[in-house]
Amino acid sequence: MSDCIFCSIVARDIPSSTIYEDENILAFLDITQVTKGHTLVITKQHFRNLLEMDQAASATLFAKIPVIAKHLKDTLGATGVNLISNMEAAAGQTVFHTHIHLLPRFDEQDGLHIAFETKEPDFSALAQLADQLRLEKL
Ligand code: AMP
Ligand code: ZN
Numbered sequence: 001m002s003d004c005i006f007c008s009i010v011a012r013d014i015p016s017s018t019i020y021e022d023e024n025i026l027a028f029l030d031i032t033q034v035t036k037g038h039t040l041v042i043t044k045q046h047f048r049n050l051l052e053m054d055q056a057a058s059a060t061l062f063a064k065i066p067v068i069a070k071h072l073k074d075t076l077g078a079t080g081v082n083l084i085s086n087m088e089a090a091a092g093q094t095v096f097h098t099h100i101h102l103l104p105r106f107d108e109q110d111g112l113h114i115a116f117e118t119k120e121p122d123f124s125a126l127a128q129l130a131d132q133l134r135l136e137k138l
Helices: 003-008 054-064 065-076 125-132
Strands: 018-019 025-029 040-041 081-086 098-103
Touching: 003 025, 003 040, 040 054, 040 065, 065 098, 098 125
Parallel strands: none
Antiparallel strands: 018 025, 025 040, 040 098, 081 098
C-alpha cells in the first residue's frame, strides 16, 4: 500500500532496526521504545489490522510471536513481556497496518502503565452476555 509507513519499511524505502525477517513477517524496534526492546512484529502483507485477517494469515503471524517474545525476554534479562495489538482508532491504533507490540517488562517503573478499571456485574448479567456472544463454530 503506497501511503503506508509499515509497507515502506517492508519495502526498505525507509529504515528500520530489524531484528527478524522471514518471507511473511518482519520484527523491528519501535521508534518510541516504551520499554527497552519494545518491538513491533508486522505481516509483510498489508492488512489494516487483525480484524481484517483470516485464520491462516493470523496463524502465520502468531506462530512466531512466542519465540520472539522469549528471545527478547531472555536476551534483555526482562522479567515479563506484554503483548498489545490496537485495532482501530478507538483502541489506540495509529498505524493502520497489522502489528503486534511486544513490550519486555522489567519493573513497575519501566514506563508501561496498563490500568484495568474493573466492574463486577452479577452472574446473571454475565450469563446473558455469554448467550449473546456465544460462538457456535469458528
Ligand atoms: P499503534 O499506536 O498501536 O498503531 O502503534 C504504532 C507504533 O508504530 C507506535 O508505537 C509508533 O511509535 C510506531 N512507529 C511509527 N512509525 C515508526 C517507524 N518508522 N519505525 C518504527 N516504529 C514506528
Ligand atoms: Zn501497509
